[in-house]
Amino acid sequence: MKIFWKRIKDELSQAWVVTLKDIKVYYLRPGMIMFGFLMPFFMFFSFSVRREMAAGEGMSRLLALTIFFTAAAAGPFIIPTERRLGTYDRLLAAPMSLFTLLLGKIAVGAFFAIVVSSIAAIVGILFLDAAIAHPALMIVGIFIGSFTFSTMGLIFGSIPTRNPGDVQMPSTLIRWVLLFVSGVFVPLSEMSTVARGISYISPLTYAQDLMNHAVLGTGELALWLNLSVLFLSGIIFLLPSIKLHKRGRVLGY
């Protein structure tokens, strides 16, 4: 039993080392800044301009958008880049489980999203006078959402390729599609029955509703449902990543 806990401690420490290394190496790379930092803000402003929107409503949308886009940007950029440079082999050959490596990579995207969405929240509170109905819930939502969407990004990063471009194109396309069906720009209450049905497939719907609860104090769906779906999605998203990594080892990536 002692050996088991020692191994768990070791693996968690290795995951943390991978995260810290990636933060140092990749956070300021143009690909991360472009896809993880600038894009969600550009998208928000391009869809918000000339629209009547209360500060709280705007902030709720911006938070969901930054969590989603920023967290999911890391995996598709970092892993194919490391595969191309050969540094990913160093990690795969190291004495740690694949789960540990993926955990470290998930944390990289999640922390990036937490930092960027925190900046968005601070800007909203200080400059837009947005009021936060439930600050603690907002913090919990940012954390859970960031980890979930970082795990989603990892699926794209796990596709066996050494070219980040092969992965970033489809991942950006799918994120765009999810963005439009998830009640970020058109609230759930204004959607048709069919559109609403489709929106329930997307985890971003629950993240947006969770942010509505946290910032505006009200949402269309139950709070427990939003939290549960986001949490479970994060776990389910891990499975294709593991499978794709195993496929990569068969194909030689």
Added chain:
Amino acid sequence: MSHAIEVQNLTKIYPGSGEGFLAVDKINFTVDRGEIFGFLGPNGAGKSTTQRMLTTLLTPTEGQILVLGHDLAQNSYPAKRQIGLVPEESNVYTELTAWDNLMFTGRIYLMSKADRTARAEELLKDFGLWENKDVKAENFSKGMKRRLSIAMAIIHKPALLFLDEPTPGLDVQSTRAIQTLIRQLSAEGTTVFMTTHQIEEANQLCDRVAIINYGKIAAIDTPEKLKQTFQQVQSVEIAFTSSPEGLKEKLTTLPEVSTVLKIGDKWRLYTDSPPDLLPLLMRFSEKEKLDIVSLNTLAPSLEDVFLQITGQQVGSVSEGPSQQKADRRRKKGKQS
């Protein structure tokens, strides 16, 4: 005592659309603890594929690999803790300093802070990188990156070190430094498995070599025993004061000569029997009125052996029998 590496029926077929590519074909070999083992072969022979399977980076299609007594298919963790890997391309983190690269690797290998700090200092000093320890690796030369890459691979004092093409493209000093290091590691008890197509390097460094060709082990032995096995590739090297036109053709027609190669200002004549060829050459030079500058008999080199085994005629650039290449592409369904 078990071997450092034991490989049985190791096979790798890369999946393709309908067809698979047979990269490694049921190979068997062992590597003893503490030896320097060279894995030679032409490009595409299966060297790197084999090494990637031995280091858990690639899943074999078939066969068993035991590394330091641990079956990689069952539990690779204990083996991974004891191996170090230096890939062909120096995979250092160029955005990090030399020191940070080593600290990162030390932490991944679960070394204590005191151990990794002391070891990093020792390695950076040994490798001539201490003055540049706080410089980002992106500013390093190719040789410096290579040395840092090796330092990262041995920071945890692995029992088994894998080196993929350790020295190509490096200057003489860096090459010699790395070769000295490999010998030193071996003397300290580290097993070294190196893939290379630099035959002379393998000849100088390796206790034993395996030659892989078309995915199969074609020969495995000590360099000297391999050379003895291939006595038909002995040669005589001769230099004349001049090289008139048509000289090569004339030398080729001499009895006992199988192949003639021009190497710089010298001619190398491959023969089964150098003693019989020497008097013929003397008579030839008199007849052609050519003065001899130097004349040497040469035992087969490992390169000669390599070329014979891989089906390439000495002095030619033949890729070998095309049928063998075709055989490596086969329907996946035909595999057992």
